[in-house]
Amino acid sequence: MWINYLKVGFRNLLKHRSYTLINLIGLTVGVAVTTLLFFYVQFQVSFDSFHPDQPNLYRVLRVQNGNQGEFRFPSLPLVLGTVIEENLADRVDYTNFVPNNFLVKRANGDGFNQSVTLVSSDFFEMFGYQMLQGVYPKSREERAGIVLSKTAATRFFGEENPIGQELQIRLTDELLNYEVIGLIEDTPGNSSLSYEILMHDSNLEILFTENMRSHWYMSFGDGYARLKNGMTPVQFEQVTKDFVKRNFQDPKEAANYGFGLQELSDMHLNIEVPSGIATVVNPRILWILSGVAVLIILIACINFTTMAIGNSASRSKEVGVRKTMGAGFGQLFGQFMAESVILTAVSMGLGVMLAYLFLPVFNSLMQTRMEINFEANQLIILLGLGLFIAWVAGCYPSIFLASFRPVQVLKSNLSLRFGKQNLRMSMLALQFFICTLLVTCTLVMVKQMKTVENFDLGAAKSDIIQVQVPPPAAQGLVEQIQKSFDYAQPFKNELRKLPEVLHTSIATAMYGDNSWFSVGFRNPDQEEGIDFHLNIVDEDFVEFFNLDLIEGRNFTTNNPSDLSNAFVMNESMKKLLGWDEAFGKSLESERPFGENRAIGVVKDFHYESLFQQVEPAILIMKPDHFFKGFRNLTMEDQMIAKIYIKVKSEDKQALIQRLEGIWKDLYGSDPFDYSFIEDEIAREYEQANSLSSLVTIAALVALVIAGMGLFAMASLAITSRLKEIGIRRVMGATTQEISLLFNRQFLKVTLVGVLTSIPVSYCLMQIWLEDFAVKVPLGAGVFLLSLLVGVIFSILIVSLETIKATWINPTKLLRSE
Structure with a gap:
């Protein structure tokens, strides 16, 4: 049948x-x-669902309690891995995951600023990444062996077999030779972690001093645990808490410090925990896209x-x-x-x-x-x-x-007007509800992203090139920072000679990256700690970025003490400290800072994305004195100097080639790694811009499909009243009058759909805008424009169908069968 x-x-x-x-x-x-x-x-x-042992895999989080509640951070102290290996090896597998950028090259070949991730040997057994060839380093004795992803292997060796080949990596003053002993698959598209070159984490001994590797408040990279033999997350938290108590002299300090676990399956869609190294997507975006998908297919079905x-x-x-x-x-x-x-x-x-x-x-x-x-x-x-x-x-x-x-x-x-006429008109109203909802959301999103794009950050961002200094060989942060500044200075000196270069500066960070230190200390007179961001800069930084100095003065090389113990803060930091006047005051920590003094205050500027409010921040020229007083220090990226270049040139590509020539003359095969600041800023809003673009496309698709639906309903109404149209034409009715007759019927339906969509779209956009610290006001203009689009769209289609019907000879319309 x-x-x-x-x-x-x-x-x-x-x-x-x-x-x-x-x-x-x-x-x-x-x-x-x-x-x-x-x-x-x-x-x-x-x-992360592809890992065979996913239910037992966790990201370890550092937990600290403060006056504003409990905070969880993914960045961990390196000492934790050592403690777990010595005390819990039979119940917990643990791996560091510490990404860094190093100069990597083949002998006599060009170098790359290459991502190199340091992991423990357990990494290869815990996760489901597939080894394609060779083996992986299993102990400290094999730390000169590295594992390459397919992409990295192709970059360095082309079609050659990489196993047994050597790469030179600059971890020390000299390039060290590492042998490729394994080839691993590229990270799958649905992996929160990514890698290109994997190295045994015993190489951390080369990068960091013993003090840095044993310090509980210095954090570098992520850590992941696999629980086994009956170990539960609650037991893990309690056992590590006991470790902290035994290692901290101050009981109060120990009570506010610990470690927790986050399920691996929770990591990608949980925005409550800082993302750290892993990629995170706001689940609200997925709800919005699911809703858009349902609306699109629903409007197609109604059509x-x-x-x-x-x-x-x-x-x-x-x-x-x-x-x-x-x-x-x-x-x-x-x-x-x-x-x-x-x-x-x-x-x-x-x-x-x-x-x-x-x-x-x-x-x-x-x-x-x-x-x-x-x-x-x-x-x-x-x-x-x-x-x-x-x-x-x-x-x-x-x-x-x-x-x-x-x-x-x-x-x-x-009569085609019999039956469920109200139901059919309700479906048409629903189509207009969906269309107007998507159009309104599109208008708000586009307006918000334009506001973000054009927002005054309080600092310069146009026509600025950022050049990344290759990671220098150094053991310890202070040495690493100083060496990177020393490396950058000759290039800065040469840039001053170019007429197209208006200004230059060197700093560890500015926009669009994770290179601001997160640091904190505890004032001797206060129970709670003071947490803020820190940037290492040169004397030109404040002037280069046009920061508004509202108190005191800028750094100057005419005053040698500025280099070692002066600092400039933003307004939020001054407010956090509770100072009425900042100039000449000093930071005091229970771990003495050494001599320091505030010389200036700049107006708050947005150095992070506009999803966050401006955080307290301090600028210093050298970290020596300040690092001594910090209780905690967290870094999500290497603290390497970047060279900032403000240019004025019609042909920027030609200028970049000239800059690259100067670079190669100074540094040989070291990579010239540059970007434009505005591009770095734009990367912060990729998810929001992508969502806005998708909703815009969905709105256009919905309008097209809804137009077909309106065309069908208009055809239905006009077909059922052709004789009436013929009689009206014979009696002298004009095309405009007949068009108005039908438009009245459909405008009622249009207005019902449009007007009911306005409060829904208003609520949805209020929720979406909650993610932004800077947001566009939801004025009446956007909703009036959506109303206008819906009305014009309806009138246009109905009028075209009506005009087509009035062109038929009335005698044909009135002819009896």
Whole structure:
């Protein structure tokens, strides 16, 4: 029976080609957009699920209690790994995960600023990353062996077999030779961790002093644990708490310090914990995209339904004849559902092909590596989507058509205005609700991102080039920072000779990276600690970035003491310290800082993204005295100098080539690694911009599909009143008057959909804007513009259909059958 239904269904769809084509286009586009969005959501939810032992894997968090509550940080002290290995090796597998950038090169080859991650040997056993060839370093004795990802191996060795080859890495003053002993797969697209070169973490002895490796308040990189032999997270936290008590002399200090665990499956979608090294996505984005996907496919289904009803006039006699010949309701319902299934199947196939075609564009837009490989989860999504479309889009039209009374349709007494007219108009209102909701959200998002892009950060950002200094060989932070500044100075001196260079400066950080130190100390007179950010700068930094000095003075080389013990703070830091006047005052710590004094206060400027409020910050020229007094120090990136260059040139590419030539003359094969500050800032908002772009595309798709739906309903209304139009034309009614008659009917529906969408879009955008510290006000202008778009869109389509009907000769409209 169903084979016969499908045969007849194919014939009917081919007979009504225009109806079939319009439905097919709407459903295909809807399926393509919805497939990409649902697959993206599923891809993000699947992060880190490929690890075989995922339920037992955790990221270790450093827990500190302060006057504002409990704070959890992913960055950990290196000593924790040593303590776990000595005391809990039988119950916990543990690995450091400490990424760094080093100069890496082949002998006599060009060098790269290359990411090198230091891990413990347990890393390779704990996680599900597959070794493709060779082995991995299992002990300190094998620390001269490294493992390369496929991408890194291709970068250095091309098509050659990398196993047994050597790379030179600058960890000390001399380039050290490391042998490639293993090849590992590239990190999967749904991995929170990424790597290119893996090195045994015993090499940390070369990078950091014994004091830094044994200090509980100096944190470098992440740490991951696998619990075994009955160990629970609660037991782990308690055992490590006992370690802290035994190692801290101050009981109060020990009570406010400890370690906790975060499930690996929770890491990618939890924005409550600082991201650290792992990639994190705001789950709110996934909810928004899921909602957009549902709205798009719903509007496509509504379009299918209204088109089917609009086509019912040409099918009414067919139904009458079939019923007269004995066909029952169930048979007719099955026949029309078969047509729905055919259209659904074809649109699903074309939609998936379209989604596959646009996948590279989608991945580029969303900065992801999603694949369409038809794994089980993707097949389930496609099956559910197909069933949803076939049933929701086909069920009501099938019932509607199968319910025609044969006597009425065969006597030509059928009125297409009978039946569920309110339901059909409600569906049209729902289409306009969805369209206007998406249009309003698009307008708000675009306006917000423009506000972020043009916001005055309180510091210069235009026409500034940032050059990364290659990591110097040094043991200890102070030595590393000083060497990187010394390295950068000759290049800065040469830049001053170029007429295109307006100004230069050297600092460890500014915008768009994680290179500000997070530090803290405890004042002897206070119970709670003082936490803030720290940047190492030269004497030109304040002037270079046009920071507004509101108290005191800037650094100057004319005063030698500025180099060693002076600092400049921002307004937030002055407020945190509770100082009325800052100039000449000193920071006091229970661990003495050494001589220091405040020489100036700058107006708050945004050195982090506009998702955060301005945090307290201090600028210093040398870290020696200050590091002695800090109780805690956290770094998410290497504290290496960057050279900032303010330029004025029409041909920036030619200028960059000139800068690179000067660099090579000074430093030989060391890599010239540059970027524009504005590009670095833009990277902070990639997720928000991607979401805005996707919602914009969804709004355009919804408008197109809704236009088809409105076209169907307008055709239905006009077809059922053709004789009325003919009579009105004979009686002297103008095209404008007839158009106004129909527009009144549809404008009511339009306004219902548009007006009901406004409070919903307002609430949704209020929630989305909560992520920003700087946000655009939700004024009436955006909602009035959405209202105007909906009204004009409705009037345009209905008027075009009405004008087309009025062009028909009235005698044809009034001719009796």
